[in-house]
Amino acid sequence: MGREPLKIPLGRFAPSPTGPLHLGSLLAAVGSYLDARAAGARWLVRIEDLDIPRVVPGCADEMLRTLETFGFEWDGEVLYQSTRRAAYRDALAELTTAGRTFRCSCSRKDLAADDDAGGYPGTCRNGPTRTGPTAVRFRVSDAPVRFDDMIQGPQTFDLSACGDVVVERRDGLASYQLAVVVDDAFQHVTRVVRGADLLSSTPWQIDLQRALSLPQPSYGHLPLLLEPDGAKLSKSRRSLPLDMSAVPQTLFSTLTHLSQTPPPELAHSSIKEVWKWAIRHWDPRALVGKASVYLSA
Numbered sequence: 001m002g003r004e005p006l007k008i009p010l011g012r013f014a015p016s017p018t019g020p021l022h023l024g025s026l027l028a029a030v031g032s033y034l035d036a037r038a039a040g041a042r043w044l045v046r047i048e049d050l051d052i053p054r055v056v057p058g059c060a061d062e063m064l065r066t067l068e069t070f071g072f073e074w075d076g077e078v079l080y081q082s083t084r085r086a087a088y089r090d091a092l093a094e095l096t097t098a099g100r101t102f103r104c105s106c107s108r109k110d111l112a113a114d115d116d117a118g119g120y121p122g123t124c125r126n127g128p129t130r131t132g133p134t135a136v137r138f139r140v141s142d143a144p145v146r147f148d149d150m151i152q153g154p155q156t157f158d159l160s161a162c163g164d165v166v167v168e169r170r171d172g173l174a175s176y177q178l179a180v181v182v183d184d185a186f187q188h189v190t191r192v193v194r195g196a197d198l199l200s201s202t203p204w205q206i207d208l209q210r211a212l213s214l215p216q217p218s219y220g221h222l223p224l225l226l227e228p229d230g231a232k233l234s235k236s237r238r239s240l241p242l243d244m245s246a247v248p249q250t251l252f253s254t255l256t257h258l259s260q261t262p263p264p265e266l267a268h269s270s271i272k273e274v275w276k277w278a279i280r281h282w283d284p285r286a287l288v289g290k291a292s293v294y295l296s297a
């Protein structure tokens with residue numbers, strides 16, 4: 001039997017330019033960067049600017065400048081999803097040829113009214129129930145999806161409970177789930193380290209990878225950064241750009257939010273020194289099983 005092809009480890013950070021990088025997105029960037037660099041992997045930045053109605057002009061450039069100021073060094077060119085529409089169309093055509101898609105005429109309101117079980121109830125599996133604009137949904141597999149998350153541990157998801165996911169929106173844009181799967185494969189990503197808010201997207205992405213015969217990367221979902229009282233990061237905190245005058249201190253506190261234990265004097269070192277320490281001492285075991293961490297009051 002042939003051996004597995006040699007996989008060059010590769011991680012990525014894939015922000016949406018819909019608002020400035022904030023403490024929560026910085027935590028995801030730092031976690032994925034440390035995971036990659038400590039493993040000797042390459043690390044890419046991908047701008048997920050596909051959701052045109054929500055993209056803020058100038059935001060992507062500002063994000064890249066912020067990453068640079070924080071001392072991130074990415075490999076190769078930045079990939080913009082807005083340049084990748086042909087690839088998403090090809091993937092959609094492949095799913096359709098395989099009989100894995102159907103048109104869905106349900107509005108957001110229809111689905112909200114249905115029940116609060118969450119997943120799509122399959123209303124249009126045999127064809128749209130009314131005329132007018134339609135989205136395209138991916139018919140999920142019956143078998144459960146199991147994977148071993150590098151941080152959250154073994155996971156099992158019942159896809160029929162997750163429901164058939166949208167792969168092309170009513171406005172004709174490829175959905176987030178389809179674009180991520182196509183681009184992770186295109187960029188040869190082997191390690192997806194991102195926030196735990198995306199854990200529930202992973203079963204769909206794995207099912208899409210299987211349907212498109214694409215390789216499955218390893219997944220690690222970082223704990224979500226919450227307010228000191230356990231509430232979701234406040235809107236004001238999420239819309240506030242990061243403080244560029246206190247970069248080493250912010251990196252230092254992000255390391256502590258990632259359950260790392262930097263020596264106190266590191267908070268007053270250069271950005272270079274902080275990264276050097278962080279890459280050398282990166283210990284993801286300290287995060288195992290943590291779904292959330294809290295900002296200090």
Ligand SMILES: [Zn+2]
Binds near residue numbers: 103122123
């Ligand atoms: Zn429907």
